[in-house]
Amino acid sequence: MASKVIQALYNDDDVLMHAVKKVRAEHHHIEEVYTPFPVHGLDKAMGLADTRIAITSFLYGCLGLTVAIVMMNYIMIEDWPQDIGGKPSFSYLENMPAFVPIMFELTVFFAAHLMVITFYLRSRMWPFKKAENPDKRTTDDHFLMELGVHDNENELADLLWETGAVEVKVTEKES
């Protein structure tokens, strides 16, 4: 279904921040903001919910730690015990210090990689995906704020011009 949206372009992040705060103060819902670089504090100004990616990161770390423990137990103790440096691999616990670097590395590896993949999926970014970016200039030096229009086109346009937008346009958007 196509929906009508209004898009305002800004050329300064400070102006954008004030605009976002003002639009929110007027109780309009901001659909999305496109910026060429991360703007500090924009998520809070837009009222976005806190990210839960840290929780997934913790769980992935636990998974990595478990994989490392089980893997080293299988490889070094059960499947093919060796005597390295006079320390025969008969007991997991007694050989454990040698496995700590592996536990650490796999914890970090799992946490980091799976977190990045989760982030991409959650942001709906996957290979061959068509860019959602409505205006090429937001990858260079412009900031774009997008609001849904519900029969209040003129009122919104006036408000956005007032907040210091350099361009305001109304378009249809596929969703």
Added chain:
Amino acid sequence: MYTFSNKLRIGSFIAMGLGVIFLAIGFLSAPSTVEEAKAMVAAHDDGHGGGHAEAAETHGEEQGHGTEAAHGEEHDASHDTHLLHQLQNRPWSALYVAAFFFFMIALGVLAFYAVQRAAQAGWSPLLFRVMEGITAYLVPGGIIVFVILLLSTLHMNHMFVWMDAETVAHDELLQGKAGYLNPTFFLIRAAIFLGGWIFYRQYSRKLSLAQDESDDNSNFVKNFRWSAAFLVFYLISESMMSWDWIMSLDPHWFSTLFGWYVFASMFVSGITVIAMVTVYLKSKGYLEQVNDSHVHDLAKFMFGISIFWTYLWFSQFMLIWYADIPEEVTYYIARFQDYKLPFFGMLVMNFVFPLLVLMNSDYKRVNWFVIMTGIVVLLGHYLDIFNMVMPATVGDQWYIGLPEIGGILFFGGLFVFWVFTALTKAPLQPKRNPFIEESRHFHY
């Protein structure tokens, strides 16, 4: 201006008084003859079976008595004197561990402060007066540690075996190290280290106060230069200090990253104390400008440096465990056999606990949470110093009893008294630090 609350002052005096009494009991109940020492251990051993004999052998070797042990009949006699020395060392070691621990906190804070100055950090200037207050303890704390070391060289105790000429005469390894490990040079080095640290502390404090009254930033710039120079001096002298004051308790053993390991311990303890004093002052209505983001940052440092400490602890342990060289593993065997609880308990308190508790970003902003974690981390790092000193000085005759608790109470009381007195001497918020605006608006 901060005024020292009466309750806290009286509390610190009570702690010091109790500490002195406990320490005195510890010193008075130490045996003075071999017979007394044997009687004490016999009474103790009734409950513990024969665990002592086995462990004593390990210690004999570790402390450089190994060569004497080969002499057959002298064997028993040397063990008995050894036992006497261990029991006599106990109150001294308790005193030394506590004195060093609180001194180390002040030194760790001084390093953190110098890092903030040298990096020209924008978030921390609001906390500078708190840090300067804590580093004030460097003067009495350093002097006390120096006096203990001086008394050791005068043979008031047997903590440092290499100070005993008789032991060195029978020990090739110690003769080889005598050019560095001899009482005179030892004291000269200690005086240089302490002199350098105390000089920087006093001078930086003077510049910090002068900056408030001046109308340009020259004092600030000077402080920046001195802090950078101090860090170079500190990193070298701190490392050597840890070899001298702690590692030389086991003069046969050495670890190349010992200096870093002690540094991590003092750094995390220092940062923890900054966080605790800050939260305390805030709870009393001072430091209005300090917000949750400052506490959050300090808690992040507590979390990060705790993990750094564990990294160093494990690196030191794993290399020695893997190589399995007899000269090196005795250090850990003594700790595994006789110090199981403090040794592994410290790992839980210094690593597992802060890791799990401080991982969540929101918890680092909850002030009482930071205080509770801080108490555990401080106790854990006291145990860390305990584990570094005690196995060499008292062997398996350790116990956390009156002298140990007395040491903590006395130096804890002195620390609180000195630090909070120093905090009353200047306004808690610097006026003219060029970064003070940035610090006030600090928001993560």
